[in-house]
Amino acid sequence: MIAFNNRKESIQFRFPKGFWWGSAVSATQIEGAADKDGKGKNIWDYWYEQEPNRFFNGVGPEKTSQFYDRFREDIQLMKEIGHNSFRFSISWSRMFPDGKSINRKGIDFYNQVIDELILHGIEPFVNLYHFDMPLELQKMGGWANREVVNAYVQYAKTCFAQFGDRVKKWFTHNEPIVPVEGGYLYDFHYPNEVDFGKAVQVAYHMMLSSASAIKEYKELGQDGKIGIILNLTPSYPRSHHPADLQASKIADAFFNRSFLDPSITGEFPQELVQILDEEGYRPEMEDGDLDRIEQNTVDFLGINYYQPRRVKAKEYMPNPDAPFMPECFFDHYVMPGRKMNPYRGWEIYEKGIYDILINLKENYGNIECFISENGMGVEGEERFRDKNGTIQDDYRIEFIQEHLKWVHKAIQEGCNVKGYHLWTFMDNWSWTNAYKNRYGLVSVNLDKDSERSIKKSGYWFKSLSENNGF
Numbered sequence: 001m002i003a004f005n006n007r008k009e010s011i012q013f014r015f016p017k018g019f020w021w022g023s024a025v026s027a028t029q030i031e032g033a034a035d036k037d038g039k040g041k042n043i044w045d046y047w048y049e050q051e052p053n054r055f056f057n058g059v060g061p062e063k064t065s066q067f068y069d070r071f072r073e074d075i076q077l078m079k080e081i082g083h084n085s086f087r088f089s090i091s092w093s094r095m096f097p098d099g100k101s102i103n104r105k106g107i108d109f110y111n112q113v114i115d116e117l118i119l120h121g122i123e124p125f126v127n128l129y130h131f132d133m134p135l136e137l138q139k140m141g142g143w144a145n146r147e148v149v150n151a152y153v154q155y156a157k158t159c160f161a162q163f164g165d166r167v168k169k170w171f172t173h174n175e176p177i178v179p180v181e182g183g184y185l186y187d188f189h190y191p192n193e194v195d196f197g198k199a200v201q202v203a204y205h206m207m208l209s210s211a212s213a214i215k216e217y218k219e220l221g222q223d224g225k226i227g228i229i230l231n232l233t234p235s236y237p238r239s240h241h242p243a244d245l246q247a248s249k250i251a252d253a254f255f256n257r258s259f260l261d262p263s264i265t266g267e268f269p270q271e272l273v274q275i276l277d278e279e280g281y282r283p284e285m286e287d288g289d290l291d292r293i294e295q296n297t298v299d300f301l302g303i304n305y306y307q308p309r310r311v312k313a314k315e316y317m318p319n320p321d322a323p324f325m326p327e328c329f330f331d332h333y334v335m336p337g338r339k340m341n342p343y344r345g346w347e348i349y350e351k352g353i354y355d356i357l358i359n360l361k362e363n364y365g366n367i368e369c370f371i372s373e374n375g376m377g378v379e380g381e382e383r384f385r386d387k388n389g390t391i392q393d394d395y396r397i398e399f400i401q402e403h404l405k406w407v408h409k410a411i412q413e414g415c416n417v418k419g420y421h422l423w424t425f426m427d428n429w430s431w432t433n434a435y436k437n438r439y440g441l442v443s444v445n446l447d448k449d450s451e452r453s454i455k456k457s458g459y460w461f462k463s464l465s466e467n468n469g470f
């Protein structure tokens with residue numbers, strides 16, 4: 001075991017008392033047992049059956065980290081590396097295999113996970129939707145169909161009723177913009193459509209589903225909090241030229257404010273509404289919807305931050321025959337000299353996390369928030385395993401530290417930040433990227449029956465949590 005000499009008096013960045021230290025995962029990415037104990041298929045099980053070669057190395061969601069069968073061992077490891085909180089998602093298709101009728105064994109499984117976490121002094125943070133639409137509901141049109149919003153509300157109510165006595169931190173969605181982008185604009189999630197109008201309808205229904213679940217939760221009077229988790233990608237213009245500034249503002253409205261504003265303020269951003277109206281893409285709504293969204297805003301916010309978005313004004317007129325896209329209003333821009341993660345092609349810009357927090361403080365009533373995902377993906381991480389079997393991931397420790405310094409500064413300046421969860425606890429399967437990029441504090445050796453071993457960063461995380469700083 002690696003011991004970090006992190007003496008209390010040498011802590012330079014100390015976090016507020018009770019700070020949430022932990023990590024996040026999602027059901028499809030870790031559970032496995034895709035057809036065990038009555039679980040129904042979701043869109044990932046189905047899409048993999050249809051097109052296995054769309055997945056990195058042809059590896060599908062059945063080959064996950066086996067959390068379903070090994071959760072006790074994993075929760076023990078969480079304890080060992082200093083978690084006081086942990087976010088997981090419930091698999092909708094494990095709870096409601098056909099989208100409508102309930103599976104008692106699904107309830108049993110999550111009851112056991114929740115109880116085991118609490119037994120180990122780890123607070124469960126539970127998310128209801130992380131990209132995994134039950135197949136039977138997708139056959140009805142998925143989020144494009146308003147009936148699916150009703151099915152989701154039933155599912156949410158069941159979860160509150162079954163688990164709400166012990167779960168006090170709930171989330172309606174993780175990164176709702178991603179299924180919109182992946183499934184209906186850019187072809188990286190099932191159903192792989194490119195249809196701006198449908199994307200808008202899907203986004204609208206997801207937002208409505210979030211407000212509807214919040215309404216149900218509030219009516220139950222359980223003494224917990226409910227929020228949403230958004231991937232915020234601060235939008236930086238290439239220059240201060242008004243055209244670049246305007247392009248960046250529109251990108252921000254599409255990719256950040258589309259969910260951020262209604263979730264916190266109850267209102268959609270005017271810039272976006274105007275574009276949708278002008279271009280003829282206003283979604284179908286029913287009377288009372290906007291009131292429901294306005295009256296059921298979140299108690300707190302989870303922020304997933306990986307990388308910024310760099311934007312410039314459009315240099316060419318969009319092709320009139322090409323499908324309508326957000327990119328009709330801006331171009332992406334590669335900033336010269338930007339810092340890159342050498343092991344996964346994403347920019348690293350630590351200050352982005354601070355800019356997000358300051359924006360929340362200044363423009364969103366300083367809502368209570370926490371970092372719900374941040375992390376460093378590494379392709380081919382096995383090469384960093386030393387002769388004792390430990391992955392020497394100093395780059396990950398540095399990545400976390402550099403981001404935490406900015407979180408710390410934001411807190412010093414009055415931002416209402418309650419915790420930091422890393423993506424992720426253990427290496428896991430990730431959508432079409434499968435096992436390409438490893439993010440865990442714990443490694444999972446796929447060649448050795450998914451054997452777990454704590455990485456250097458895991459031991460470091462323990463000292464971080466115990467010292468409440470570094």
Ligand code: BG6
Pocket residue numbers: 026174175231304373377423429430431433437
């Ligand atoms: C996050 C998602 O945005 O990115 C996770 O919430 C995902 O589900 C993570 O695994 C990393 O993505 P990737 O493609 O690098 O594995």
